[in-house]
Amino acid sequence: MHIRLQDVWVGYGEQAVLQGIDLHIPTGSLVAVVGPNGAGKSTLFKALVGLLPLWRGGIQVGLQNFDGDVDQRQAKKALSVAYIPQREEVDWRFPVTVLDVVLMGRYRQRRWHQRLQASDREMAWVCLERLGLAELATAAIGELSGGQQQRVFLARALAQEPQVLLMDEPFSGVDISHQEEVLQVLAELQGQGVTILLSTHDLGLVWQRFQQVLLLNRRVIAFGPCQEVMVSGLLQQTFAGQWMILPDGSLMAQPCLNGRGSP
Numbered sequence: 001m002h003i004r005l006q007d008v009w010v011g012y013g014e015q016a017v018l019q020g021i022d023l024h025i026p027t028g029s030l031v032a033v034v035g036p037n038g039a040g041k042s043t044l045f046k047a048l049v050g051l052l053p054l055w056r057g058g059i060q061v062g063l064q065n066f067d068g069d070v071d072q073r074q075a076k077k078a079l080s081v082a083y084i085p086q087r088e089e090v091d092w093r094f095p096v097t098v099l100d101v102v103l104m105g106r107y108r109q110r111r112w113h114q115r116l117q118a119s120d121r122e123m124a125w126v127c128l129e130r131l132g133l134a135e136l137a138t139a140a141i142g143e144l145s146g147g148q149q150q151r152v153f154l155a156r157a158l159a160q161e162p163q164v165l166l167m168d169e170p171f172s173g174v175d176i177s178h179q180e181e182v183l184q185v186l187a188e189l190q191g192q193g194v195t196i197l198l199s200t201h202d203l204g205l206v207w208q209r210f211q212q213v214l215l216l217n218r219r220v221i222a223f224g225p226c227q228e229v230m231v232s233g234l235l236q237q238t239f240a241g242q243w244m245i246l247p248d249g250s251l252m253a254q255p256c257l258n259g260r261g262s263p
């Protein structure tokens with residue numbers, strides 16, 4: 001499914017965070033979303049999944065249109081958009097097992113009064129196996145390592161059979177082998193035509209593994225092929241006034257363009 005945003009404004013209270021976002025992401029894209037802290041990456045994902053109302057503008061996912069007037073949460077339930085939030089946004093003390101979490105991905109396929117069916121359980125097990133989690137099915141989610149928890153949430157997203165997958169900083173605090181497993185699953189999903197947006201602060205990873213990059217700092221600084229977008233002028237504009245970790249792992253301070261660190 002393709003995603004189109006036209007002049008999208010979203011914020012909290014009186015603070016406008018996303019300011020006039022115009023974007024077209026074709027079906028089957030794998031996009032790294034890059035920007036400094038507070039750039040609005042999570043806000044973008046929440047707006048796409050209907051958790052935040054639009055102040056202005058419109059979002060189109062596939063053939064469906066959303067604007068500030070519709071009940072976005074209800075409307076988007078009909079779509080298969082899977083969202084994996086940042087680890088910090090999840091209450092890991094919640095007493096559910098790994099299998100319970102993955103089964104949650106199947107509720108979207110059912111009406112509110114329908115119970116899950118045997119085929120839903122089978123699907124959940126397939127997703128657990130695919131991410132090497134079958135042996136942990138009865139473990140409490142809070143007992144797992146960060147990398148395992150991240151994979152459980154990816155398994156839940158797979159169980160949802162998404163056409164769009166949004167992942168908010170899935171690799172923070174996760175070791176390289178977990179990261180590699182997740183990247184392999186994402187490559188498979190992309191091959192099946194799933195559109196994937198993933199936010200990260202790891203510019204080295206973006207440089208090595210992503211073909212498409214969105215540079216965001218409240219506004220779209222650039223969107224396109226990695227080679228064209230990950231260039232110093234655009235990166236400086238994106239990270240103005242903030243520290244930036246370069247692809248080789250070194251740190252670089254950017255000049256502040258307007259004294260507040262945003263363009």
Ligand SMILES: Nc1ncnc2c1ncn2[C@@H]1O[C@H](COP(=O)(O)OP(=O)(O)OP(=O)(O)O)[C@@H](O)[C@H]1O
Pocket residue numbers: 012013017035036037038039040041042043044
């Ligand atoms: N629930 C909220 N209420 C009020 N302000 C918020 C809320 N969530 C985010 N913000 C503010 O919106 C701005 C953008 O936040 P957002 O989390 O989207 O940025 P981000 O690019 O994802 O940052 P990070 O890289 O640190 O995760 C920040 O100034 C943040 O303080």
